Amino acid sequence: AFSRVGSFDWTAAVSVPLAEIAAPAWRSALRTLAAGLAFLLAGLGLALLVARRITGPIASLRDLAAAPDNDRPPSAASSGLAEVDEVAGVLVAEARERRAAAAALRESEFRLRLALDASQLGTWLWEAGGALSGDARAKALFGLPPDARVDYASWTAAIEPEDRPAVEAASARALDASDPHDEFDREYRVRRPDGRLVWLHAVGRAAFEPDPARPSGRRAARIHGTVQDVTERRAAAERQRLLLREV
Numbered sequence: 109a110f111s112r113v114g115s116f117d118w119t120a121a122v123s124v125p126l127a128e129i130a131a132p133a134w135r136s137a138l139r140t141l142a143a144g145l146a147f148l149l150a151g152l153g154l155a156l157l158v159a160r161r162i163t164g165p166i167a168s169l170r171d172l173a174a175a176p177d178n179d180r181p182p183s184a185a186s187s188g189l190a191e192v193d194e195v196a197g198v199l200v201a202e203a204r205e206r207r208a209a210a211a212a213l214r215e216s217e218f219r220l221r222l223a224l225d226a227s228q229l230g231t232w233l234w235e236a237g238g239a240l241s242g243d244a245r246a247k248a249l250f251g252l253p254p255d256a257r258v259d260y261a262s263w264t265a266a267i268e269p270e271d272r273p274a275v276e277a278a279s280a281r282a283l284d285a286s287d288p289h290d291e292f293d294r295e296y297r298v299r300r301p302d303g304r305l306v307w308l309h310a311v312g313r314a315a316f317e318p319d320p321a322r323p324s325g326r327r328a329a330r331i332h333g334t335v336q337d338v339t340e341r342r343a344a345a346e347r348q349r350l351l352l353r354e355v
Contacts, residue, residue, distance in 0.1 A: 229245070230334065236327075239259070241258065250298055251300030266299060274296070275294050282312065284328075293310075307341075308337060313333070
């Protein structure tokens with residue numbers, strides 16, 4: 109800095125090293141930068157802790173939702189997050205309900221299989237489009253192996269020609285959406301591949317789906333049913349009839 113001194117022809121000059129002037133500013137800037145960096149690192153560390161606290165319970169929720177049903181009762185430990193704990197509680201409740209429903213279904217299937225085995229009933233399913241399927245016992249009643257493929261044509265071909273029209277009429281009536289009689293119940297003769305003639309009793313019920321475009325408001329979807337060999341029963345009834353006739 110320069111300044112003239114009074115009336116004298118003097119000029120006073122004052123100088124300070126630039127580093128001393130800039131040093132406080134640099135120190136202030138460095139302190140500000142260090143404080144900002146410290147706050148940034150602290151924020152990142154806090155965010156990491158919060159993220160780990162959140163992602164851990166969420167991963168537990170994912171594992172809980174994907175866990176298969178087994179004998180171990182489903183449970184979830186408290187995460188400390190109310191929202192996560194609420195979702196975990198819902199998942200645990202649903203898992204328990206699912207396990208209970210699966211157990212009830214297995215018990216029902218077991219009882220059904222016992223009933224089918226005791227009565228020697230085979231089960232079959234006829235789709236409205238013509239697809240036909242049955243279990244091993246139903247196929248055995250027709251003299252077929254368990255892996256045999258059965259369709260409507262092969263089924264009707266196995267039925268004795270004299271019984272075929274009545275069987276087809278009964279099935280058509282059961283699938284008729286305008287007819288309230290949705291059941292199929294017929295006894296008919298079947299010629300097995302080995303030439304043996306047997307009497308079968310088939311019972312079924314048609315299932316319908318809504319169809320507003322039809323006058324009846326519904327359309328046939330399938331028929332579920334059972335089939336049983338009644339050859340011996342019919343033979344016994346015939347023997348009894350002949351016996352009573354002789355008497």
